Amino acid sequence: MSITRDIEETFPVTIRKTTRIRDVYRVLTVKGRLLCSKSYDIPEPEMHFIARVMMHLAEAGFHYGPRIIQTKSQAQWAIRKGKPYMITNWVRGRSPNFKExxxxxxxxxxxxxxxxxxxxxxxxxxxxxxxxxxxxxxxxxxxxxxxxxxxxxxxxxxxxxxxxxxxxxxxxxxxxxxxxxxxxxxxxxxxxxxxxxxxxxxxxxxxxxxxxxxxxxxxxxxxxxxxxxxxxxxxxxxxxxxxxxxxxxxxxxxxxxxxxxxxxxxxxxxxxxxxxxxxxxxxxxxxxxxxxxxxxxxxxxxx
Missing domain, CATH: 3.90.1200.10 (Aminoglycoside phosphotransferase (APH), C-terminal lobe)
Structure with a gap:
């Protein structure tokens, strides 16, 4: 099954286009929203820890961390091909230049x-x-x-x-x-x-x-x-x-x-x-x- 179909079946989004960029997918929805799909090669308890870190930052008022897109069943991540993966917001921008x-x-x-x-x-x-x-x-x-x-x-x-x-x-x-x-x-x-x-x-x-x-x-x-x-x-x-x-x-x-x-x-x-x-x-x-x-x-x- 394609990454597009997997995401659409699991998350409340309809996709227009997916683009592979290094180890993640940039996902463009039909509503023009950009999202990030990333898979992890770690055990599920560690995946829960990472999700909790992201949620903690958002709840604490830190505005510059990832925002998790929940699944249709209100989970923080899903499983694809035996590995957990997560959908978050995609930040439009570039890597900072530390020479500046x-x-x-x-x-x-x-x-x-x-x-x-x-x-x-x-x-x-x-x-x-x-x-x-x-x-x-x-x-x-x-x-x-x-x-x-x-x-x-x-x-x-x-x-x-x-x-x-x-x-x-x-x-x-x-x-x-x-x-x-x-x-x-x-x-x-x-x-x-x-x-x-x-x-x-x-x-x-x-x-x-x-x-x-x-x-x-x-x-x-x-x-x-x-x-x-x-x-x-x-x-x-x-x-x-x-x-x-x-x-x-x-x-x-x-x-x-x-x-x-x-x-x-x-x-x-x-x-x-x-x-x-x-x-x-x-x-x-x-x-x-x-x-x-x-x-x-x-x-x-x-x-």
Missing amino acids: RSEWKKAIRTLAEFHQHAEGIALDEIPAGRDRVVFLPNMIEHYRATISDHKGIGDISAFLSLFDIATSYINQPKSLEAIDHEKSVRAFAHGDYNYPNLVLDRKDAIHLIDFENASLQARMTDLAHILHRNHAWNGEDMLRWIEYYDRIRPLSNEDRHLLYAVLHVPNPLVRAIRLNKSNKTIENEIPQTTTIDQYVTALRIMI
Whole structure:
């Protein structure tokens, strides 16, 4: 059965056209409405978690997350070819260009506003695969193993030193208090907050899409992620944008200790290895020792 017929039989829409775009379908209804159909390769309890995250944001008043289109039976998703899939609104716009300061600034502001609402999710039971906040120290050790076990990229001692700092600070009382707080308020993170999963609409507002990696997690992991992806090894720039985030959603002293720890994880190198980049490409991306030293020195002002 075609995707068009499946959707029309399950959801209260009549379709004029469907267009495949990467891993989703853009759906144009006869009324001119644009929708997004996305399938997920995850267990149904995790699908329920993702749907609950989206619904929580809408109920909390966050206007820039996906809006779920319910099925004819008022369900948040359906099953097609053995996999859950969901219909949401399609945001008309484009990926933001982070080389444009104004658009990067909007991304940090939107992240802070999203994090203001990203807590208190109401679920009787959280799927084990989505309950990740208490495993943050273990994640750092897993990343260390990823680098240590990778062969052929030369001297990694400087990166292991960064892991030593990250491990030391993630286990300090203030960082552990931050983790406990995030757990107690049922905080959640987007899990992949960066320009491919952000849309700048025609009114210059940024919308979040693709919550496939959302989980109960410390919100500082989102901030660290976008800083690592766009200001890698530039501690001074990171500090500037952390302070901008702080003006919108004030950071506690405990948050800052946790963020300080996570920013010492050399995520750019971990990501390059996980993407199976060639050793030559990875070596070309490795900063000089002096750059790493300057980065570490700059971050010290955080705490």
